[in-house]
Amino acid sequence: MQSMDELFKGRHFEREVIVLCVRWYLRFKLSLRDLVEMMAERGLALAHTTIMRWVQRSVPEFEKRWNRFARKAGRSWRVDKTYVKVRGKWTYLYRAVDRAGETVDFRLSAHRDVKAAKAFFRKALETQGRAPMSITLDGYAASHRAVQELPAQNACWKDTRLRSSKYLNNMIEQDHRGVKSRINPMLGFKVFDCAAVTIAGVELQHRIRKGQFNLGRLHVRGQAAPAIWNDVLSA
The missing domain is CATH 3.30.420.10 (Ribonuclease H-like superfamily/Ribonuclease H)
Known part of the structure; x- marks a missing residue:
């Protein structure tokens, strides 16, 4: 598992921007170009291919970090x-x-x-x-x-x-x-491999919505999603 510094090393945008774009793309019914427009309204010039690369690079690491807190499903x-x-x-x-x-x-x-x-x-x-x-x-x-x-x-x-x-x-x-x-x-x-990574991210968000992670030791109850993601990725 990479450190957060390794994962975001060489990126031209802040970590918070990358995590936000990836999380929104996986969670909501937004296209890459929708996100480009939304970021432009916030003064950030992005290409849709940049967000696509962020998704492919970040999702496997996000999965690893969230899975440390995963609860086992039933039998x-x-x-x-x-x-x-x-x-x-x-x-x-x-x-x-x-x-x-x-x-x-x-x-x-x-x-x-x-x-x-x-x-x-x-x-x-x-x-x-x-x-x-x-x-x-x-x-x-x-x-x-x-x-x-x-x-x-x-x-x-x-x-x-x-x-x-x-x-x-x-x-x-x-x-x-x-x-x-x-x-x-x-x-x-x-591309099949890109599809598999993106779907893994969608499934991760689906599990988060269901509450399948035990985050008690992070004391994140009642926090907004960005704060929870930051705590999980930093833990």
């Missing part, structure tokens, strides 16, 4: 995938929430098959540090096969129950909306 997972267009082609965003609606994990994949589903579950296991007691899926066969084959690759999955229920998965389908409502105004991505 009943609802898993589903939604669609994101990259360079005119559909890609697949695998996502999971627990029974309380808190985000478990996510992964953007170019493919929708057993291998992609397994990769998502391995990532979720690494993030949460423990396998779920149950996984609820829709009827897509590849995802079912992936879960069935996981215990042979890692014994921690052997007690996980597999369920298939359209009704129980309404929760994850509703949760997709919070992410897609921000992604859709971006009008598609041109």
Whole structure:
């Protein structure tokens, strides 16, 4: 994890300006050019590509810093995938929430098959540090096969129950909306890796809105978002 000095070294704008632009872009339905106009009204001349580079450079480090305060999700997972267009082609965003609606994990994949589903579950296991007691899926066969084959690759999955229920998965389908409502105004991505980083930032903001971080030791209760971000990044 880089220090804050390393992350913002060589930038031509103050750290507060960079964090503000990145946070607003990920949180609100703003285009890069919208942000350029908003900054111009504040006397700052920016190019939209500058903000795009800030997003790509900053999001991985922001994730690392926020994840130090992340709470583990529950052990009943609802898993589903939604669609994101990259360079005119559909890609697949695998996502999971627990029974309380808190985000478990996510992964953007170019493919929708057993291998992609397994990769998502391995990532979720690494993030949460423990396998779920149950996984609820829709009827897509590849995802079912992936879960069935996981215990042979890692014994921690052997007690996980597999369920298939359209009704129980309404929760994850509703949760997709919070992410897609921000992604859709971006009008598609041109590069897969850039899309993955940007979506990671959107997901981070979505988790922050849900209150999935234990910030008690930072004493930030009641503070405005800019102050909270500053405290988290500086901690």
